[in-house]
Amino acid sequence: xxxxxxxxxxxxxxxxxxxxxxxxxxxxxxxxxxxxxxxxxxxxxxxxxxxxxxxxxxxxxxxxxxxxxxxxxxxxxxxxxxxxxxxxxxxxxxxxxxxxxxxxxxxxxxxxx
Amino acid sequence: xxxxxxxxxxxxxxxxxxxxxxxxxxxxxxxxxxxxxxxxxxxxxxxxxxxxxxxxxxxxxxxxxxxxxxxxxxxxxxxxxxxxxxxxxxxxxxxxxxxxxxxxxxxxxxxxxxxxxxxxxxxxxxxxxxxxxxxxxxx
Numbered sequence: 193x194x195x196x197x198x199x200x201x202x203x204x205x206x207x208x209x210x211x212x213x214x215x216x217x218x219x220x221x222x223x224x225x226x227x228x229x230x231x232x233x234x235x236x237x238x239x240x241x242x243x244x245x246x247x248x249x250x251x252x253x254x255x256x257x258x259x260x261x262x263x264x265x266x267x268x269x270x271x272x273x274x275x276x277x278x279x280x281x282x283x284x285x286x287x288x289x290x291x292x293x294x295x296x297x298x299x300x301x302x303x304x305x
Numbered sequence: 306x307x308x309x310x311x312x313x314x315x316x317x318x319x320x321x322x323x324x325x326x327x328x329x330x331x332x333x334x335x336x337x338x339x340x341x342x343x344x345x346x347x348x349x350x351x352x353x354x355x356x357x358x359x360x361x362x363x364x365x366x367x368x369x370x371x372x373x374x375x376x377x378x379x380x381x382x383x384x385x386x387x388x389x390x391x392x393x394x395x396x397x398x399x400x401x402x403x404x405x406x407x408x409x410x411x412x413x414x415x416x417x418x419x420x421x422x423x424x425x426x427x428x429x430x431x432x433x434x435x436x437x438x439x440x441x442x443x444x
Contacts, residue, residue, distance in 0.1 A: 196335045203334020203357075204327035211326050211358045215318060218309045220366060220388055221441075224395015225434040227359035230406045232352065234423060235334045237410065240341070241419045248346050249414045255350025256407035260400055263354050267397035270363070274390035277382070281367040281389040285360035296351040304347060 195239070203235040228263060255300060262296035317369050326361045333357040354403055359396050363389040398441055402434030 214226030233256060241249050269291050273284045333355050341349020367385035374381030409426040417425075 196338065199335045199338050200331035204331030207330020207333070207357050208323060208327045211330075211362050212315075212323075214358070214362055215314045215365070216310050216312065218311050220391040221395040221398075222308050222438055223366075224362075224392040225399035225402070225438055227356070227362050227392060227396035228399025228403050228434070229358060230353070230403055230427065230430055231330060232334050232337055232355055232357050233406065233410070234427065235330075236337055236353065237423060238419055240338075241414070244346075246414050246419075249419075250411055251346040252341065252350030252353060253407050253411035253414060255347050256353040257404060257411065259351040259354030260404040260407050262351075263356060263403055264397055264400040266356055267359070267393055267400055270359075271390050271393040271397060274363070274386050274393055277386040279386075281363040281386065282360070284389075285356070285363045285393075289356065289360070292356055296354070297348075300347065300351060 195243070198239065199236060202239070203232060206235040207231045228267065255304065258299040258304065259292075259296045261299060262292045265295045266292035314369075317372075318365065322361075322365055326358070329361055330357050354407065356396075359393070363392050363396075366392045394441075395438065398437040399434045401437045402430040402432075405433040406430040 210226050210229040210231045214223045214229075217223040217226070233253075237249055237252075240252065266288050270284050270288045273279060273288070274281060333352070334357070337349055337352035337355065340352050367389040369385075370388040371381035371385035374384045406426045406429060409429045410422055413422045413425060
């Protein structure tokens with residue numbers, strides 16, 4: 193329980209920090225780079241390394257490669273849909289999370305497992 | 306195009322928008338840990354690249370741009386969504402940096418301290434993301 197609470201606090205702080213940096217920057221396309229910041233990884237890797245060891249982190253980082261490729265697909269699909277202007281950002285970016293999930297799991301099952 | 310810092314953007318963001326980002330980011334980070342515990346580091350690792358910031362940021366960009374246009378008398382919906390699309394295009398370029406971050410951590414974590422690994426990986430993320438954006442702008 194304590195572990196989860198620490199993750200919530202540290203994760204919330206790191207994600208907020210990166211999104212704040214993104215808010216301040218112009219142009220919008222450059223600020224968008226911070227939407228793909230490794231915030232979750234930065235918040236968890238130190239905790240995981242202390243608790244589970246470096247070998248465990250290496251396995252997680254290897255899987256993260258496939259998650260990052262899935263992120264690319266997710267962001268490209270979101271861009272294509274948003275540019276048409278038919279649906280709201282909230283609807284597009286949250287529904288497209290299924291694309292990220294399917295792509296990351298699909299890549300992992302096909303290439304790693 | 307020149308990169309600039311716009312401090313006035315901070316005043317446009319409401320406290321509940323900061324809170325929602327904090328809670329969403331915290332929940333995602335906790336979820337990554339829970340998934341790793343339940344299904345192992347293979348599945349848990351995928352969540353290290355979960356789009357934790359992007360949905361909240363894109364929604365905020367749309368809302369701010371729409372309001373800006375409405376203050377000038379326009380409708381603003383289309384403008385807001387186009388601005389969010391630009392933010393999304395930036396995020397897709399940033400994902401190259403995310404990929405490099407993962408590779409650096411994977412290769413270095415066993416040989417150097419965690420803090421040094423994260424420092425090098427974060428620098429690699431930033432350099433890759435900025436280079437990808439510069440190349441995109443030149444094309």
